[in-house]
Amino acid sequence: MPRIAKIIECVPNFSEGRNLEKIEKIVQPFRGREGVKLLDYQRDEDHNRCVVTVVGEPEPLKTAVLEAMEAAIAAIDMRTHEGQHPRMGAVDVVPFIPVKGVAMPEAVELSRQVAQAAAQRLKLPIFLYEESATAEHRRNLADVRKGQFEGMAEKIRQPGWKPDFGPDEIHPSAGVTAMGARMPLVAYNVNLGTANLEIASDIARKIRHLSGGLRYCKAIGIDLKDRGIVQVSINMTDYTRTALYRVFELIRIEARRWGVPVVGSEIVGLVPMGALIDTAAYYLQLENFKAEQVLESRIYE
Amino acid sequence: MPRIAKIIECVPNFSEGRNLEKIEKIVQPFRGREGVKLLDYQRDEDHNRCVVTVVGEPEPLKTAVLEAMEAAIAAIDMRTHEGQHPRMGAVDVVPFIPVKGVAMPEAVELSRQVAQAAAQRLKLPIFLYEESATAEHRRNLADVRKGQFEGMAEKIRQPGWKPDFGPDEIHPSAGVTAMGARMPLVAYNVNLGTANLEIASDIARKIRHLSGGLRYCKAIGIDLKDRGIVQVSINMTDYTRTALYRVFELIRIEARRWGVPVVGSEIVGLVPMGALIDTAAYYLQLENFKAEQVLESRIYE
Numbered sequence: 001m002p003r004i005a006k007i008i009e010c011v012p013n014f015s016e017g018r019n020l021e022k023i024e025k026i027v028q029p030f031r032g033r034e035g036v037k038l039l040d041y042q043r044d045e046d047h048n049r050c051v052v053t054v055v056g057e058p059e060p061l062k063t064a065v066l067e068a069m070e071a072a073i074a075a076i077d078m079r080t081h082e083g084q085h086p087r088m089g090a091v092d093v094v095p096f097i098p099v100k101g102v103a104m105p106e107a108v109e110l111s112r113q114v115a116q117a118a119a120q121r122l123k124l125p126i127f128l129y130e131e132s133a134t135a136e137h138r139r140n141l142a143d144v145r146k147g148q149f150e151g152m153a154e155k156i157r158q159p160g161w162k163p164d165f166g167p168d169e170i171h172p173s174a175g176v177t178a179m180g181a182r183m184p185l186v187a188y189n190v191n192l193g194t195a196n197l198e199i200a201s202d203i204a205r206k207i208r209h210l211s212g213g214l215r216y217c218k219a220i221g222i223d224l225k226d227r228g229i230v231q232v233s234i235n236m237t238d239y240t241r242t243a244l245y246r247v248f249e250l251i252r253i254e255a256r257r258w259g260v261p262v263v264g265s266e267i268v269g270l271v272p273m274g275a276l277i278d279t280a281a282y283y284l285q286l287e288n289f290k291a292e293q294v295l296e297s298r299i300y301e
Numbered sequence: 302m303p304r305i306a307k308i309i310e311c312v313p314n315f316s317e318g319r320n321l322e323k324i325e326k327i328v329q330p331f332r333g334r335e336g337v338k339l340l341d342y343q344r345d346e347d348h349n350r351c352v353v354t355v356v357g358e359p360e361p362l363k364t365a366v367l368e369a370m371e372a373a374i375a376a377i378d379m380r381t382h383e384g385q386h387p388r389m390g391a392v393d394v395v396p397f398i399p400v401k402g403v404a405m406p407e408a409v410e411l412s413r414q415v416a417q418a419a420a421q422r423l424k425l426p427i428f429l430y431e432e433s434a435t436a437e438h439r440r441n442l443a444d445v446r447k448g449q450f451e452g453m454a455e456k457i458r459q460p461g462w463k464p465d466f467g468p469d470e471i472h473p474s475a476g477v478t479a480m481g482a483r484m485p486l487v488a489y490n491v492n493l494g495t496a497n498l499e500i501a502s503d504i505a506r507k508i509r510h511l512s513g514g515l516r517y518c519k520a521i522g523i524d525l526k527d528r529g530i531v532q533v534s535i536n537m538t539d540y541t542r543t544a545l546y547r548v549f550e551l552i553r554i555e556a557r558r559w560g561v562p563v564v565g566s567e568i569v570g571l572v573p574m575g576a577l578i579d580t581a582a583y584y585l586q587l588e589n590f591k592a593e594q595v596l597e598s599r600i601y602e
Contacts, residue, residue: 007600009596037600039599039600055600099596099597099600100597100600184596191588244581244585245584245585248584248585263586264586264587264588265585265586265587265588266587266588266589266590267587267590267594269594270594270595270596270599271594271595271596272595272596272597273574273595273596273597273598276577276578276581276595277577277581279580279581279584279585280545280577280578280580280581280584283546283549283580283581283584284545284546284549284566284580285563285564285565285566286565286566286567286568287492287565287566287567288567289567289568293568293570293571293572294571294572294573294574294577295310295356295485295571295572295573295574296400296401296573296574296597296598296601297574297597298340298356298571299308299338299340299356299400299401300597300601
């Protein structure tokens with residue numbers, strides 16, 4: 001069996017969602033490369049944006065990301081870019097996510113290395129964000145991106161907005177890029193047996209960090225009109241510190257006040273195995289369980 | 302990333318637990334071989350037995366198992382073998398367990414191929430057991446092994462005990478071997494907040510298949526004297542049909558009758574990821590969850 005010691009996930013967002021030929025050129029560096037696996041890429045015409053999901057060992061992943069960035073900058077001109085999604089560069093944002101055998105500091109270091117190399121090679125100003133941020137006000141992507149491409153030439157001259165790497169002015173056609181390490185996001189929704197949106201919104205307010213809830217939990221209430229029910233729609237920003245089951249049980253407790261049942265929940269997209277192990281271990285009251293006891297993890301370790 | 306389509310686990314039991322040199326010779330074919338990974342091997346001096354856990358792709362695994370069997374037969378003479386564990390051959394039993402990308406019929410077919418090749422090459426009579434069994438009375442290992450090495454020369458001449466492959470008489474020094482495909486076993490224990498062994502034994506009786514309980518569940522009560530509590534000690538013989546959480550909840554329900562709390566549970570050794578996913582999905586009431594949504598499974602698919 002092959003031994004794979006370290007795996008990092010990367011989810012670069014490129015500002016091209018319409019021209020398939022250009023998208024293929026951008027994605028090409030992730031294909032057929034030893035030590036790198038393209039898991040998915042999804043383009044959105046309205047957003048005019050393409051989101052790539054790729055995993056790999058650190059070194060080959062670095063090379064592939066740099067090549068994809070180069071292809072994107074050659075293909076995309078932000079001066080004529082239109083789309084509904086906020087954006088500030090041809091390579092809008094590049095998060096690195098530790099998956100296996102990699103701790104956060106190493107993912108941060110990787111993001112810095114790629115940022116430095118990309119800035120130099122592509123003459124691109126780069127902001128480090130999330131866990132890689134060099135100042136607290138530059139941690140949140142929305143704050144970094146505020147002003148978007150059109151406002152960036154002005155913004156990076158302001159105090160506190162000097163790029164971490166690259167020139168002190170925007171790339172004329174490619175703008176700027178945010179790059180950094182972050183935990184995997186888990187998109188998790190809990191469905192309630194009521195059509196009353198107010199209840200979902202009330203519970204969302206109570207469980208989310210913003211308004212007094214759990215630290216790594218974002219949530220809103222959503223109306224699932226087709227099914228005649230409502231949903232608490234959640235983004236878990238660090239499942240290792242705010243566990244899935246804790247959010248689920250908290251919602252159940254709050255729903256009880258309304259006499260409303262939890263009728264189901266769903267995980268949208270990918271979820272790290274650790275989040276499910278943690279959940280099973282909680283409910284089964286498992287003592288001393290280790291992730292290495294999972295047969296599949298032993299096979300690939 | 303390497304693509305591994307099919308993985309089978311094999312847990313051969315060899316009748317040598319004392320002579321380290323001999324054990325090394327038997328284990329050697331599983332080392333450093335492309336497509337095969339030795340996960341563990343444990344010897345027991347009292348049992349005079351060594352249990353190997355290995356995973357691999359079907360073809361290289363077959364070759365390695367055959368070589369290990371050959372080494373074991375060269376090294377072990379059952380005529381002088383003593384040990385507490387019941388045994389009937391130098392290579393006592395060889396189960397094949399489907400792990401990934403392999404359905405049970407394919408694991409059965411693999412066990413038949415290995416049995417045929419081993420019988421021919423090593424002049425060894427082989428009984429197919431468990432899912433590979435050719436008659437219902439030969440399915441259970443304990444039934445096949447009854448009489449042990451000393452009684453086998455006589456037993457295989459009895460009606461219904463002609464070996465599936467190989468000669469109609471025992472191998473003089475290696476006896477006979479059982480080979481077959483089975484589901485992974487999960488060793489799962491539930492701890493009760495009482496020192497009363499009778500309660501654990503009563504609950505074990507109620508949940509196990511033998512005395513009216515769940516189909517793929519074996520259980521006994523055990524005294525954990527060190528901790529001053531008792532335990533329901535369980536062997537789950539098919540977690541895909543008798544789920545872990547169902548056993549756990551059933552024990553909780555039965556413990557309630559005694560006013561005894563469940564204070565914890567433990568998984569001993571390895572557990573397939575599917576058993577934990579199933580548990581998490583039950584408690585979170587997950588809708589439409591697929592194993593492919595687990596990030597790690599996507600990486601290696």
